[in-house]
Amino acid sequence: MHGSFSILPLRADGLTYVIRGRALVDNVSFVVARGTRTIIMGPNGAGKSLTLRLCHGLLQPSSGSVTWNGAAQVNGRKRHAMVFQRPVMLRRSALANVVHALSLTRFSSADRQARASEALARFGLAELARRPARILSGGEQQRLAMARAWALDPEVLFLDEPTSALDPAATRAVEEMIEAFHADGMTIVMTTHDLGQARRLADQVLFLHHGRLLEQTPAEEFFERPRSEAARAFIKGELLW
Numbered sequence: 001m002h003g004s005f006s007i008l009p010l011r012a013d014g015l016t017y018v019i020r021g022r023a024l025v026d027n028v029s030f031v032v033a034r035g036t037r038t039i040i041m042g043p044n045g046a047g048k049s050l051t052l053r054l055c056h057g058l059l060q061p062s063s064g065s066v067t068w069n070g071a072a073q074v075n076g077r078k079r080h081a082m083v084f085q086r087p088v089m090l091r092r093s094a095l096a097n098v099v100h101a102l103s104l105t106r107f108s109s110a111d112r113q114a115r116a117s118e119a120l121a122r123f124g125l126a127e128l129a130r131r132p133a134r135i136l137s138g139g140e141q142q143r144l145a146m147a148r149a150w151a152l153d154p155e156v157l158f159l160d161e162p163t164s165a166l167d168p169a170a171t172r173a174v175e176e177m178i179e180a181f182h183a184d185g186m187t188i189v190m191t192t193h194d195l196g197q198a199r200r201l202a203d204q205v206l207f208l209h210h211g212r213l214l215e216q217t218p219a220e221e222f223f224e225r226p227r228s229e230a231a232r233a234f235i236k237g238e239l240l241w
């Protein structure tokens, strides 16, 4: 995919995000290694989404840093992409939405159409190509958003609650796409509320509570022997906030 040059590891060092005197993300440090799947978990309002946005560069930290293989910024085109809970689609066809996303990438204008078609075909969406993206079902739109992200050929994909608005069938389809991305060598960093999904997908878990990182733990160990009392309660479904 990207040859030997990598933007990984991703390293968050003392990452802090303060609004009106409140540290919503509080001195969070972790490492994401190449080719891994990291699931960020924690109760509502823990700071999961903010942490993803800080890593993706949508927000600037109040203090601390995000570095990519030792550098503050990724040079050249962005090598990380993000998929949100509710995808934003332009008022044009499914295919044109993917082509448009490719307009700021290394793909030449001649290649964009082919790359977009390849992305739809790869994930079983070819028959939706000509349909207006905004009239697709929620599940179809999210799969399209995932295919659009894949088309960008990112090394790292951030996913913010990508299945929380979906039914079980669409959730399964999105999980299969995540597995395919991972098999392609993509590094995944994702938030979810779904413990079953985290068990199915995670290599490591980052557990946040009140903006603080309480655990960075291999997934199996997190579910079998959580270190913190808060994580134990969370796994039992007893910690919602």
Ligand SMILES: Nc1ncnc2c1ncn2[C@@H]1O[C@H](COP(=O)(O)OP(=O)(O)OP(=O)(O)O)[C@@H](O)[C@H]1O
Pocket (backbone or CB within 6 Å): 019, 024, 042, 043, 044, 045, 046, 047, 048, 049, 050, 051
């Ligand atoms: N722009 C903002 N201004 C003020 N508070 C904010 C802002 N953005 C987020 N917050 C607050 O920061 C906290 C963490 O938000 P975040 O969206 O990261 O939580 P989360 O862990 O993703 O929660 P959930 O699981 O409910 O989506 C929440 O209490 C939220 O209300």
